[in-house]
Amino acid sequence: MAKAKRSSGREEGLSPERIVTAAIELLDDAGETGLTFRALAARLATGSGALYWHIGGKDELLVAATDAIVERALGDVRATTTPRSAIRTIALGVFDAVDAHPWVGAQLWRIPWETATRQIFERIGRHVQALGVRPSAQFTSASTLVNYIIGVSVQNAAQGRVLDPPMDRTRYLEAEAARWKELDVAEYPFTRKIASQLTKHDDRAEFLAGIELIIAGIASTL
Amino acid sequence: MAKAKRSSGREEGLSPERIVTAAIELLDDAGETGLTFRALAARLATGSGALYWHIGGKDELLVAATDAIVERALGDVRATTTPRSAIRTIALGVFDAVDAHPWVGAQLWRIPWETATRQIFERIGRHVQALGVRPSAQFTSASTLVNYIIGVSVQNAAQGRVLDPPMDRTRYLEAEAARWKELDVAEYPFTRKIASQLTKHDDRAEFLAGIELIIAGIASTL
DNA sequence: GAGCTGACTGGAACGCTGTTCCAGTCAGGA
């Protein structure tokens, strides 16, 4: 802390910003397990010890990286017309950001109510308010939406993450549907019956449908 | 694999069951980071190497432990009257199980659509069907519910987990509400305004309210 | 009973991790 950077120090010196940027690149390239202080130091052409001068540790680094991604995602969301479509836009912004950076998902729930989550809550809350929800129900409505948004985004990202060689999505769904159809009839009657719907399954659309479902639920109590 | 236990072997020999049971105890006692093969071996009065004869590795162990908890939780859910209340009961069963064993949350999304998740999906799906949802919408309805249930349960558990000395819940909420009220007016108008609602906040009731919201949404499309 | 076999054990060792430590470096103020 308290570093007040030497204004004209060694050119290309380390800084929290440079470290976080490199960490995001490394996480995107090599996944969660790819972020090690040695790899990060190598990418920045320095030693692992030097990093600790600028950041507190791995946890702090992950929080900073997550905040950066979420802030970027929410920043892209511009003012829209109705509260309903604004909520949709924010939700999709988070969903897409987590989808593009699966490691963000792990952080979003690991340290809940940090800056990133709070920003999402704030943005959603404003539009819940605009929706005309009575004050006493605003907290419930907003937190239900936020929980759903983060919960589903994280699970969606986790799902894609298992495919180490990112095979074709439709091919994967077909294989999974086939597995579902092989399940024991007595134990999994519903899953078996529904298996065929999995192939024409679109996570993003499904996610949005869930949002609509919740908004419909909120609207029905107005 | 293929072990066909010596029926009258050394009394008190190791077994996958004993190891999983000990792992669950260790996870409950010491948290996710508390489960190490050395600690587990010490608890079982053996060496860490011996464990690998019975289980494939840490991932496999965590999956087995998670399955055990979820199966136990769903097993406690008995046949109820209406589909609506059955969904509520299953949801609460999962919520409470994850709340009691926070480490389960980490697993539920880390390896999605493994046995544990599939069991929850199956159980929920059956009652969605009974609700009268038309077949083409059953997948969406069921997966929205499952995503919400797991998502919120995990986030709730993660929230409780940060309190290392598990301080009083209401005291914690008061402290958090105070922090919310300190936030920047320009950046967090909604969060600030809603802060007072946080103190009389009941995660479990909130969770259930979200379920109702989603069911209401499903019902409105019948 | 002797000898063998192989399921099973448990401790040492390997490569990796996050973190700490500290002898060095060097720009800018005295």
Next chain:
DNA sequence: TCCTGACTGGAACAGCGTTCCAGTCAGCTC
């Protein structure tokens, strides 16, 4: 010119999951 202190980077440390392997011993075969 010297000194100070912000900053570097590599070595070292403790602890992790996993592998390795020399041992043990119940139960079978002869």
